[in-house]
Amino acid sequence: MEKAPRLTPLAAALPSTVPFVGPETQERASGRVFTARLGANESVFGPSPRAIEAMARAAAEAWMYGDPESHDLKQALAAHHGVDPAHVVVGEGIDGLLGYLVRLLVAPGDAVVTSDGAYPTFNFHVAGFGGVLHKVPYRDDAEDPEALVAKAAETGAKLVYLANPDNPTGSVHPAARIEAMVAALPEGTLLVLDEAYIDTAPPGTAPAIDPEDPRVIRFRTFSKAHGLAGARVGYALCARPLAQDFNKVRNHFGMSRISQAGALAAVRDQAWLAHVVAQVAAAREELGRIAARHGMTALPSGTNFVTMDAGRDGTFARALVGALAEAGIFVRMPFVAPQDRCIRVSAGRPEDMAAFEAALPGALATAAARVAGG
Amino acid sequence: MEKAPRLTPLAAALPSTVPFVGPETQERASGRVFTARLGANESVFGPSPRAIEAMARAAAEAWMYGDPESHDLKQALAAHHGVDPAHVVVGEGIDGLLGYLVRLLVAPGDAVVTSDGAYPTFNFHVAGFGGVLHKVPYRDDAEDPEALVAKAAETGAKLVYLANPDNPTGSVHPAARIEAMVAALPEGTLLVLDEAYIDTAPPGTAPAIDPEDPRVIRFRTFSKAHGLAGARVGYALCARPLAQDFNKVRNHFGMSRISQAGALAAVRDQAWLAHVVAQVAAAREELGRIAARHGMTALPSGTNFVTMDAGRDGTFARALVGALAEAGIFVRMPFVAPQDRCIRVSAGRPEDMAAFEAALPGALATAAARVAGG
Numbered sequence: 097m098e099k100a101p102r103l104t105p106l107a108a109a110l111p112s113t114v115p116f117v118g119p120e121t122q123e124r125a126s127g128r129v130f131t132a133r134l135g136a137n138e139s140v141f142g143p144s145p146r147a148i149e150a151m152a153r154a155a156a157e158a159w160m161y162g163d164p165e166s167h168d169l170k171q172a173l174a175a176h177h178g179v180d181p182a183h184v185v186v187g188e189g190i191d192g193l194l195g196y197l198v199r200l201l202v203a204p205g206d207a208v209v210t211s212d213g214a215y216p217t218f219n220f221h222v223a224g225f226g227g228v229l230h231k232v233p234y235r236d237d238a239e240d241p242e243a244l245v246a247k248a249a250e251t252g253a254k255l256v257y258l259a260n261p262d263n264p265t266g267s268v269h270p271a272a273r274i275e276a277m278v279a280a281l282p283e284g285t286l287l288v289l290d291e292a293y294i295d296t297a298p299p300g301t302a303p304a305i306d307p308e309d310p311r312v313i314r315f316r317t318f319s320k321a322h323g324l325a326g327a328r329v330g331y332a333l334c335a336r337p338l339a340q341d342f343n344k345v346r347n348h349f350g351m352s353r354i355s356q357a358g359a360l361a362a363v364r365d366q367a368w369l370a371h372v373v374a375q376v377a378a379a380r381e382e383l384g385r386i387a388a389r390h391g392m393t394a395l396p397s398g399t400n401f402v403t404m405d406a407g408r409d410g411t412f413a414r415a416l417v418g419a420l421a422e423a424g425i426f427v428r429m430p431f432v433a434p435q436d437r438c439i440r441v442s443a444g445r446p447e448d449m450a451a452f453e454a455a456l457p458g459a460l461a462t463a464a465a466r467v468a469g470g
Numbered sequence: 471m472e473k474a475p476r477l478t479p480l481a482a483a484l485p486s487t488v489p490f491v492g493p494e495t496q497e498r499a500s501g502r503v504f505t506a507r508l509g510a511n512e513s514v515f516g517p518s519p520r521a522i523e524a525m526a527r528a529a530a531e532a533w534m535y536g537d538p539e540s541h542d543l544k545q546a547l548a549a550h551h552g553v554d555p556a557h558v559v560v561g562e563g564i565d566g567l568l569g570y571l572v573r574l575l576v577a578p579g580d581a582v583v584t585s586d587g588a589y590p591t592f593n594f595h596v597a598g599f600g601g602v603l604h605k606v607p608y609r610d611d612a613e614d615p616e617a618l619v620a621k622a623a624e625t626g627a628k629l630v631y632l633a634n635p636d637n638p639t640g641s642v643h644p645a646a647r648i649e650a651m652v653a654a655l656p657e658g659t660l661l662v663l664d665e666a667y668i669d670t671a672p673p674g675t676a677p678a679i680d681p682e683d684p685r686v687i688r689f690r691t692f693s694k695a696h697g698l699a700g701a702r703v704g705y706a707l708c709a710r711p712l713a714q715d716f717n718k719v720r721n722h723f724g725m726s727r728i729s730q731a732g733a734l735a736a737v738r739d740q741a742w743l744a745h746v747v748a749q750v751a752a753a754r755e756e757l758g759r760i761a762a763r764h765g766m767t768a769l770p771s772g773t774n775f776v777t778m779d780a781g782r783d784g785t786f787a788r789a790l791v792g793a794l795a796e797a798g799i800f801v802r803m804p805f806v807a808p809q810d811r812c813i814r815v816s817a818g819r820p821e822d823m824a825a826f827e828a829a830l831p832g833a834l835a836t837a838a839a840r841v842a843g844g
Contacts, residue, residue: 100684101660101712102628104577112717120537139533148529151728155525158732159513159697163494188562192721203478217722224719254476286475310474323533326727338475343486345598347566348591352726353700354525358532 106226119426131424132451134442137401139323141375144368150361154354162353169360182336183307190315190330195221202227207251211239213432218257238267241277249282259290261297264430264440266397274303281311289314295321296376297398310335322362327355376400379443386453401442410436415463423455480600493800505798506825508816511775513697515749518742524735528728536727543734556710557681564689564704569595576601581625585613587806592631612641615651623656633664635671638804638814640771648677655685663688669695670750671772684709696736701729750774753817760827775816784810789837797829
């Protein structure tokens with residue numbers, strides 16, 4: 097056979113990593129569909145009925161490419177945030193936009209700072225462009241803004257990543273602490289502020305940031321509270337020059353026309369968003385009660401999930417996640433110690449929460465037996 | 471104000487290019503909606519009604535991420551092509567997949583070969599990763615496989631791009647000529663065979679290529695004959711190791727769940743595809759007659775568009791495209807001489823073809839007057 101294609105040295109060195117295994121992959125392996133899908137922080141409450149209707153209507157027009165400028169959606173988002181549309185970048189989910197951002201800024205060897213145990217897909221992109229990741233430990237189950245800034249200064253990082261609220265712990269920093277972090281950033285370090293979970297956070301979580309401030313780019317998504325994970329729409333808010341830079345590398349015709357229509361309807365239906373946020377708050381409380389009833393401790397959460405301290409170590413929590421999966425409940429867990437003593441459970445409808453609780457005692461017993469037996 | 475983010479030297483040097491201006495951008499500028507949308511080789515005939523139905527159904531489930539493995543779609547495509555699913559890579563349109571491929575293979579300074587006037591988005595990706603493009607002229611309004619291979623050998627190119635059928639001319643090479651091209655490829659050059667328009671090509675156009683052959687990657691799409699441009703689904707067929715390599719860089723959760731459902735329904739509805747292909751063939755004939763009636767010459771086409779020689783130069787053709795736009799007809803044209811003597815008109819329904827013909831005499835007169843006046 098002929099010689100294989102010649103990958104770049106960087107690509108040749110990359111592992112064929114998958115940042116997350118999807119629930120469908122697990123379902124195919126087990127031959128059973130999950131009863132409750134609570135592992136990916138999707139919104140079981142669904143998207144706005146208006147968004148569903150808009151997408152169904154747009155399906156018939158799917159023969160047309162989506163508007164490469166996502167003009168109407170960008171206008172609506174700009175109005176919603178009270179900024180000029182030139183500050184808005186629409187893309188294929190935060191994952192897609194993070195990839196473009198890293199590509200714009202990170203060349204092989206460039207330093208990037210994040211927390212050890214924070215969003216793996218960001219790390220996937222940094223590694224994919226040859227960046228060098230410097231990780232700071234969590235402090236008290238939350239990201240540590242001061243330590244992140246110090247590490248950025250120490251390493252000359254081009255990017256420092258922080259999610260607020262945080263995934264996978266659910267912790268929240270108040271706006272003032274993020275504003276102080278921005279003020280303390282070393283010159284030439286861009287704060288990647290992932291606000292995927294901002295819609296379910298307490299009032300006062302989103303910092304006031306001048307849209308012209310070149311030190312911060314914030315990311316928002318329709319995948320969480322808006323219930324449109326499967327539509328792949330995220331956006332960034334940042335200074336105009338950086339927003340314009342995305343045009344250098346983005347997939348200009350990459351947005352689904354149907355998804356554009358769904359996101360536009362979703363942003364216009366703030367009543368549905370408020371409804372979902374209320375449901376999420378109720379589910380978080382219920383998850384706290386369930387945790388307590390079964391000897392676990394719920395961490396405080398400003399997200400659409402609750403991270404529960406299972407009281408032992410990562411080996412036990414992994415066994416618990418596995419036992420829950422066998423019982424038809426899809427949940428995930430933090431990857432890194434000491435947060436890997438926890439499991440992470442998405443907010444769901446009362447029936448989802450009940451299914452989780454019904455499976456929990458058996459799963460806890462199974463996990464305990466396996467850990468003891470191992 | 472603080473210092474701007476530090477782009478990589480490569481990113482800093484890139485222009486904020488937009489490969490194509492979308493028709494919506496033109497409509498916003500003019501304040502009028504196009505009567506006939508015949509410029510982007512979309513399928514005015516629409517997607518399969520079953521695909522529309524599947525997407526409308528999937529819209530309600532858009533709260534779930536799409537399966538990151540696109541398992542069901544990949545299985546269906548593999549069965550359709552009689553290959554193992556390990557040879558199939560599903561992605562966000564051919565544009566998205568071309569970006570991943572270029573990223574895997576092209577480092578700054580690496581040579582890539584294409585035709586002068588071929589698909590600009592491929593060039594956008596190559597430039598975006600710092601590759602050096604070597605261009606070969608068209609010969610007789612068609613890409614020149616032998617010259618492309620010779621240039622690849624001369625430059626040590628990692629990639630050589632060829633679309634068959636070709637965009638923007640519509641020309642077709644028979645399978646044997648592509649097979650000969652593969653056989654003549656220099657060692658270490660990968661043929662990027664863009665078969666976006668294969669569904670409307672004459673039988674015998676698609677070459678027989680061993681799916682294990684590491685010298686070729688072929689691209690297919692749901693954006694053309696399948697009528698799903700707005701859904702963003704394309705796929706590649708290639709040797710297993712290269713297919714696996716895409717996992718190193720792709721946006722694993724980048725596929726819209728709705729689009730996956732639409733594409734799956736489309737690949738299962740070959741009757742609709744056959745119906746569209748027949749409509750396209752009829753429209754091509756009609757476009758040939760229209761061209762002849764108005765003093766132009768239609769180039770032979772195996773695509774869902776007809777490229778028409780307007781009989782003069784690029785200045786005239788550009789004026790004609792502009793005059794047609796003013797008359798509500800969206801068409802495009804080749805960018806590079808001598809093909810830029812032509813305009814490119816997508817196949818459409820009888821009413822679209824009629825609208826085009828109705829606008830043509832006035833537009834030809836306007837263009838002639840403007841060129842004379844200029």
